[in-house]
Amino acid sequence: MLTQTTPTPAPVTQRVPLVELRNIQVSFGGVRAVGGVSIDLYAGEVVGLVGGNGAGKSTLMRTLSGARPPDSGQIVINGQPVTIGNPRDAKALGIETIYQTLALADNLDAPANVFLGREVTAATTLDDAAMESATRKVIGRLNPNFKNFKAPVLRLSGGQRQAVAIARAIHFNARVLIMDEPTAALGPAETAQVHTLIRQLKSEGIGIFLVSHDIHDVFDLSERISVMYHGKLVGTVNKNDVTTDEVLGMIILGKPPTKLTQQDLAELHG
Amino acid sequence: MGVSVPTQAAPERGTQTRIGAAFAPAMSALRSLEVDTRLLGMLGALLLIWVGFNILSGGTFLSARNLWNLSVQSASIAIMATGMVLIIVSRNIDLSVGSMLGFLGYTMAMIQAVWIPNDLGFGHEQPLTWIITLVLGIALGALIGGLQGFVVAYGGVPSFIVTLGGLLVWRGLIFRYAQGQTIAPMESTFQMLGGGTVGTRVGALGEWPSWTLGIVLCLAIVYLQISSRRRRRRYAFPVRPLWAEGLVGAVSCGIVLGVVWVANSYPLPVNVALQYAEEHGITVPPGGLFIPTGVAFPVLIMLIVTLVVTFLATRRRFGRYVYAIGGNPDAAALAGINVRRTIMLTFALMGSLAAISAAVQTARLNAAVTNLGVQNELDVISAAVIGGTSFSGGIGTVPGAILGAVVMQSLRSGMVLLLVDSPTQDIVVGLVLVVAVGLDTFVRRGVR
Numbered sequence: 040m041l042t043q044t045t046p047t048p049a050p051v052t053q054r055v056p057l058v059e060l061r062n063i064q065v066s067f068g069g070v071r072a073v074g075g076v077s078i079d080l081y082a083g084e085v086v087g088l089v090g091g092n093g094a095g096k097s098t099l100m101r102t103l104s105g106a107r108p109p110d111s112g113q114i115v116i117n118g119q120p121v122t123i124g125n126p127r128d129a130k131a132l133g134i135e136t137i138y139q140t141l142a143l144a145d146n147l148d149a150p151a152n153v154f155l156g157r158e159v160t161a162a163t164t165l166d167d168a169a170m171e172s173a174t175r176k177v178i179g180r181l182n183p184n185f186k187n188f189k190a191p192v193l194r195l196s197g198g199q200r201q202a203v204a205i206a207r208a209i210h211f212n213a214r215v216l217i218m219d220e221p222t223a224a225l226g227p228a229e230t231a232q233v234h235t236l237i238r239q240l241k242s243e244g245i246g247i248f249l250v251s252h253d254i255h256d257v258f259d260l261s262e263r264i265s266v267m268y269h270g271k272l273v274g275t276v277n278k279n280d281v282t283t284d285e286v287l288g289m290i291i292l293g294k295p296p297t298k299l300t301q302q303d304l305a306e307l308h309g
Numbered sequence: 310m311g312v313s314v315p316t317q318a319a320p321e322r323g324t325q326t327r328i329g330a331a332f333a334p335a336m337s338a339l340r341s342l343e344v345d346t347r348l349l350g351m352l353g354a355l356l357l358i359w360v361g362f363n364i365l366s367g368g369t370f371l372s373a374r375n376l377w378n379l380s381v382q383s384a385s386i387a388i389m390a391t392g393m394v395l396i397i398v399s400r401n402i403d404l405s406v407g408s409m410l411g412f413l414g415y416t417m418a419m420i421q422a423v424w425i426p427n428d429l430g431f432g433h434e435q436p437l438t439w440i441i442t443l444v445l446g447i448a449l450g451a452l453i454g455g456l457q458g459f460v461v462a463y464g465g466v467p468s469f470i471v472t473l474g475g476l477l478v479w480r481g482l483i484f485r486y487a488q489g490q491t492i493a494p495m496e497s498t499f500q501m502l503g504g505g506t507v508g509t510r511v512g513a514l515g516e517w518p519s520w521t522l523g524i525v526l527c528l529a530i531v532y533l534q535i536s537s538r539r540r541r542r543r544y545a546f547p548v549r550p551l552w553a554e555g556l557v558g559a560v561s562c563g564i565v566l567g568v569v570w571v572a573n574s575y576p577l578p579v580n581v582a583l584q585y586a587e588e589h590g591i592t593v594p595p596g597g598l599f600i601p602t603g604v605a606f607p608v609l610i611m612l613i614v615t616l617v618v619t620f621l622a623t624r625r626r627f628g629r630y631v632y633a634i635g636g637n638p639d640a641a642a643l644a645g646i647n648v649r650r651t652i653m654l655t656f657a658l659m660g661s662l663a664a665i666s667a668a669v670q671t672a673r674l675n676a677a678v679t680n681l682g683v684q685n686e687l688d689v690i691s692a693a694v695i696g697g698t699s700f701s702g703g704i705g706t707v708p709g710a711i712l713g714a715v716v717m718q719s720l721r722s723g724m725v726l727l728l729v730d731s732p733t734q735d736i737v738v739g740l741v742l743v744v745a746v747g748l749d750t751f752v753r754r755g756v757r
Contacts, residue, residue, distance in 0.1 A: 104643075106642075106643055125645065126642070126643050126644065126645040127645035130645060136643070138643065140639075140640075142637070142639060142640035142643045142644070143637065143640055144632070144633040144636035144637045144640050144641065144703070145636050145637060145703070146632060146635065146636035146702075146703035146704055147629075147632060147633060147636055151629060151633070155629075155633055155640070155641070155644040155646070156641075156644035156645040156646050157644075157645075158626055158629060160626070163625070164620075164624040164625060165623075165624055165625065165626065165629060168540045168541060168543070168544050168546070169544075171544070171546065172544040172546075
């Protein structure tokens with residue numbers, strides 16, 4: 040008789056969020072870029088983070104990726120409060136980021152970029168063959184036509200560069216993925232590829248923050264949508280409870296759907 | 310005439326593509342060789358310079374004697390140029406290397422000529438003096454280089470300013486504590502580091518050790534080729550065709566053995582050879598005595614430095630980070646690289662290399678003088694830049710810088726042979742520097 044060792048899964052209502060950002064504040068000089076924002080993310084979920092230019096989306100995400108630690112507020116991962124002081128801390132917690140700029144070293148080849156900061160070594164020397172092999176595998180999953188594993192990424196197309204940046208984020212068993220405008224520089228075919236990938240990663244139980252200007256992308260991919268306006272959170276809504284117009288109202292006017300008047304909606308279309 | 314211009318333009322473009330087509334097989338052969346075409350181009354330019362000077366000098370330039378001297382003269386600049394590559398690749402500059410070299414040379418001279426023999430009372434010509442001096446010098450070099458690097462990396466002061474300050478400070482300190490005096494002589498074993506002779510001792514490997522060195526290097530080249538092939542095979546990656554592998558190996562070994570052959574073709578000076586024969590009971594044949602000098606110690610030191618710095622640059626995390634920082638400093642920081650520490654270490658490495666060059670130069674002069682290393686920073690930076698290091702960061706190789714140093718020294722030494730005066734030499738070297746970098750930028754833009 041075998042003993043049952045698997046714990047019964049907790050009911051959905053009691054699930055612990057993968058990430059909780061509590062009352063995060065970030066200021067640059069005297070300017071408050073993010074003023075007391077709280078959002079959360081569950082495993083296997085995509086949360087869209089939207090807002091106009093300068094709303095503070097990217098800055099908020101940078102506190103989670105370790106690029107800019109918050110001035111105050113708390114970051115909680117799986118119920119444990121953590122301190123993320125630099126990108127290394129974030130990666131150790133399984134938080135990976137695909138930056139809008141891609142953050143690639145243009146002069147290095149794809150394997151060097153994928154493993155940057157986490158090189159595979161054999162007897163303390165770089166094991167380039169092992170890194171190339173792993174990179175071929177992970178990029179092959181994203182883009183089977185990718186061939187230039189020895190060329191500096193400078194010579195690659197926009198889509199190929201994107202593939203390198205994504206490969207770097209997913210190769211190290213991320214639990215949380217931050218994607219900042221992942222399709223902004225891509226053509227339709229490549230955008231579709233990224234969408235497929237996001238759905239696949241979601242089904243693997245990875246939590247994804249999707250930062251985007253494109254409201255259709257966000258509606259397409261996310262379960263919940265958090266809207267920011269001038270450094271504040273307007274609100275977090277369930278995709279199925281709102282219309283695109285209501286979300287646009289949140290983005291442009293900074294008002295939650297309940298406070299949105301008919302006149303406001305008319306102005307949006309005006 | 311004016312009318313014919315537009316009609317001429319079209320056929321011209323046609324010829325270009327035809328020439329391109331004619332080159333296509335050659336280009337694809339080059340590609341399968343997987344060699345650095347820029348390095349190849351520089352080797353070609355060097356060959357051109359050598360043959361040109363040889364014709365103009367009536368065969369003197371390519372004599373074993375001149376080439377041996379050329380190798381020794383290039384060594385001290387080449388040693389520092391390897392470190393300068395990493396500094397410039399990470400988007401910094403070190404203007405202080407000449408003054409650091411002077412300061413470190415002076416300190417090493419004081420250690421062996423004054424402090425150990427007089428102040429500590431151990432006397433002159435102690436067996437360990439040379440190595441203690443060298444180790445202390447290198448440690449001090451790493452310290453003062455690292456200090457400058459600390460101010461650059463953690464203080465946020467631009468490296469141009471910090472090392473410009475260093476250029477003045479280290480030179481000023483020499484004058485302060487030397488008060489215009491020349492420190493001499495150097496300890497006799499230490500003098501060997503400069504490649505000169507003391508009595509019958511010669512600062513070179515001699516015939517058979519030189520050949521052994523050459524053969525060991527050839528075996529190492531072949532071993533590296535085989536192990537890299539095996540590794541790529543294991544992962545089922547494409548490998549070079551065998552003929553290409555063989556050609557690369559053969560040419561590399563050919564160059565190594567060629568250098569040894571030239572070094573062994575240069576005989577010891579007559580009086581040294583005669584004294585040597587007398588001491589070893591060799592009867593001098595009627596045609597005169599030919600004792601090969603072999604690879605000079607400064608060249609041997611340069612070789613070791615090149616191997617070590619190349620290893621650091623290409624096989625270690627440190628080097629990978631230096632190139633990543635040069636390519637995109639923000640990306641490097643976001644990848645979790647400790648950018649500041651890496652930058653500081655490049656300056657510390659530069660300082661220790663300046664110490665090694667200082668040892669070579671003081672040993673060669675058999676003295677430390679107050680203007681030791683003056684303007685060396687310009688030669689070192691020129692060597693790195695002629696060797697393909699880009700000021701926009703992220704691009705540059707150690708072997709390229711070595712070649713750059715040899716190109717610079719070849720120009721100077723060739724012009725000396727042709728009795729060109731020193732102002733004209735400066736004008737030529739200056740023009741070559743600008744033209745070389747201009748050409749390189751032009752070609753690179755074309756490739757992109």
